[in-house]
Amino acid sequence: MTSNPRPVVAFLSHSAARSGAELFVARVTAASTRIEPVVILGEHGPLEQVLASAGVRYEVVALDDAVRDHSAGSGSGALRKAVSTVRTTRHLGRTLRRLHVAVVTTHSAKAHVYGGLAGRLAGIPVVAHAHDVVGSAGSSRANTALLRTTLALLPQTVIANSRTTARSLGRLVRRVTVIGCPTVVPDAVPPRADTEPTIGMVGRLTPWKGQDVVLRAFAAARAAGLDPSTRLRLVGAAHFGDDEAFERRLHGLAAELGIADIVDFRGHQRDVVAEIAACDVVVHASTRPEPFGQVVLEAMALGRPVIAADAGGPAEVVTDGHDGLLVPPGDVEALAFALVRLAADREARTRLAENGRQTVTRYALPHVVGQVEDVLLAAVR
Template sequence: MTSDPRPVVAFLSHSAALSGAELLVSRVTAACTRLTPVVVLGEHGPLEEVLAGAGVHCEVLPLDASVRDHSVGTTTGTVGNVRSTVRTTSALAELLRAMGTRVVYTHSAKAHVYGGLAGRLVGIPVVAHVHDIVGASGSSRANAALLHTALRLLPRTVIANSRTTARSLGRLRRPAAVIGCPTAVPATTPPRTSDPFTLGMVGRLTPWKGQDVVLRAFAAARSAGLDPSARLRLIGAPLFGDDALFERELGVLAAELRIADVVDFRGHSSDVEAEMAACDVVVHASTRPEPFGQVVVEAMALGRPVIAADAGGPAEVITDGEDGLLVPPGDVDALASAMVRLATDREARGRLAENGRRSVTRYELAHVVGQIEDVLLAAAR
């Protein structure tokens, strides 16, 4: 790494799971051209294999379970075990020096704290990329206060993935740079060649993602005129905490609504693009504001019309009625009406898909990576 004239940037995350922030890390590091990325993870996991396949150098600095624990709030591990955080910070500082790191680039709430502290300890500028709304419903007020303080004091620059996320960050030393998540926009859209009409939803199976809302809306849409042969595909799997219980509840709900025979629980997919390409319409239904909504831009890039909850990042991406449809979060009747509308109006589907493909080009991978590299190189200087 030392022979490469490009500055070494350490991309830090405590998690090696294939969730939104970590997938962004894998895409961005594989596409960097003006810097040398090294990913430093706090645990072993599937992200390592993805990075290796892309030729991205990865180091694992195992964290104590109290710091790494995914089942707690955003930074409970660092609050609950200061001693572990001190050990982590010290070990990371040594690793950063050994790698000749020029910028520390943090990508998770825990990493914003221990990575920010390590960077300050060795005098390396820190850039924090915030992927989640700080203080979102269900999170700890104490943890939110800690993260607000860390983001104000530790990084030189903060990147937010949406204006919604930026507004949640509190008072910073300078305004956050808003850079959306990258997506690949194929030259042509994959064709939809088979029947029946299919609605799809992609996302972790967890209550706030709203799979239960989609099931209820799909059942209501069938009662309101949706072709009985239409199908619903739920792509995703439980990841943390009580998610597995929610998955079982979804199966029970589908049976109670008498739609189990037309609902496909697809589980985790390593080829989300193929799953969405098999759909006529993609639905996003988070019941609380989404920080960005990666699935929304991915579906638009594939030429699939999107129905999304009118809150958070998706409401910044979509212009209602022009390049997608927006419905109030959690509104079963409104979502059902939108489903019926797009199922019965092929012209509207085509128009929304075409406009969506055009508007989503602002999130093309090369463009977003260029924006991120600009921020990181400015910090390195």
């Protein structure tokens, strides 16, 4: 029997949602040329359709409820989760051997744990791919410590999507390669010719994304001379219960600021490209460091000038005044000033947009896929 010239690489995620890390896996596996990818999900979900449409092979090794349960943190709950993790690890190990996997790469916090264990116990090299800042607000100390210990002990090496994410992994993680997320660089979309200028923001409606900051800055910019016909376009939806309360507060804030009639709450939209193309300027306003900030790159790729919070991944991509503008996170006054400045300066908008398109070529899909494959193939060797 002849051996396959391309090593089989298993991409693991506990989630099958259409979210950032999972869509990264779908894009990279669909574009891979030097490896034979197989995606192994911990649940059934929308990502299956994305993978099938792209012709990517996948399997589901369903997690027990105890592994999915975020509340099982101590006592009998923790014991039940530990037993369930062992069971999942054994099942996954058998799947990896059956598929003749040469490298395991994990893409979510839970997958780093059970996937890392399964790979090590099966004698298969493990590469952890960190997509989120470890220890960010809302993370418990216990979970942060567990994840940092896992990333220090189980994988052969770690890929981080930004220097910000890499720094959050902790001092025990020694071998880290920073590789950004891929984006498609299409032909530039011509500037809009509509009479109503539009400022846009794309992202989940949740407090740390800063939609409230944008609403306040937009109102302040209008008071400071922004064209009164300018509209604000908020694309995104609430995902969880707390987010829904925040969404209601945003509608109330728009009314309180007297701008409800010129703010378009677009909700969740699948065609993000069309939403960005409908804007003249795109704003990113997260109040805590983003691990990467995919929307910033997507806007730059489409030839839209961006204003981003000066923290995390976006601050590593954008050079202030060259290919975008950076403002301090949560600073309403600074964001309002940047909005007025760009609105009044067509030449600056054009220059930032052109330079932004040059910047994103570093993150073009084939380039990023090649970098990821280099790390995975090195792990095989």
